Amino acid sequence: MYAKSGKRVGPWSAPVFYNPNASMTRDISLGVVGVLGSHPNMLDVMCGIGARGLRIAVESDASEVVINDVNPDALELAYRSVEANGVVGKVDVQSVGANALCAAYDYREGFDYVDLDPFGSAAPFVATALLAVKRGGVLGVCSTDLQTFVVTGLMRFTDCTTRGTCTHLVLKKWG
Ligand SMILES: C[S@@+](CC[C@H](N)C(=O)[O-])C[C@H]1O[C@@H](n2cnc3c(N)ncnc32)[C@H](O)[C@@H]1O
Secondary structure, three states: OOEEOOEEOOHHHOOOOOOHHHHHHHHHHHHHHHOOOOOOEEEEOOOOOOHHHHHHHHHOOOOEEEEEOOOHHHHHHHHHHHHHOOOOOOEEEEOOOHHHHHHOOOOOOOEEEEEEOOOOOOHHHHHHHHHOEEEEEEEEEEEOOHHHHHHHOHHHOOOEEEEOOEEEEEEEOOO
């Protein structure tokens, strides 16, 4: 836990984001990638220090993992972890605004799995994130609290998992 002026604060107040309590949502991402056929590719749109994308690169048979964030301090840590885990050739580290990055892909050239994990509501990012999902692929939306899903309007989807302090929603893109 990060300490600021002697006080322990939550991960959202730290210079770079890492939430150990979100490990189950990372398990869910890994499980989803595991059922997407052989050698899927993955985009971790807002990777923080890269924990989610890194786990997929190391623990699944993903062919390619793109991790992205706009926080340079977080990305530096992410890149060090990429090196430490020996997955430099498999993981591409990017630093582009989420919407601009996702809009550069489409259903043919995009990803089997896209994971979106913003601070607060995912509403400003969901539509463009879907552009980057390949036909038949999956968009995962992560949130530390259920309320942001309600605000986003995502709660009407039925396969929303709600466990502990984190939530993860999985949407499949058809034809
Ligand atoms: C909740 S954290 C991500 C945590 C990470 N997915 C994990 O599993 O540990 C949200 C991240 O989004 C990044 N971020 C915020 N706005 C962004 C944007 N427009 N484009 C890309 N990244 C952004 C922040 O720097 C922060 O690291």
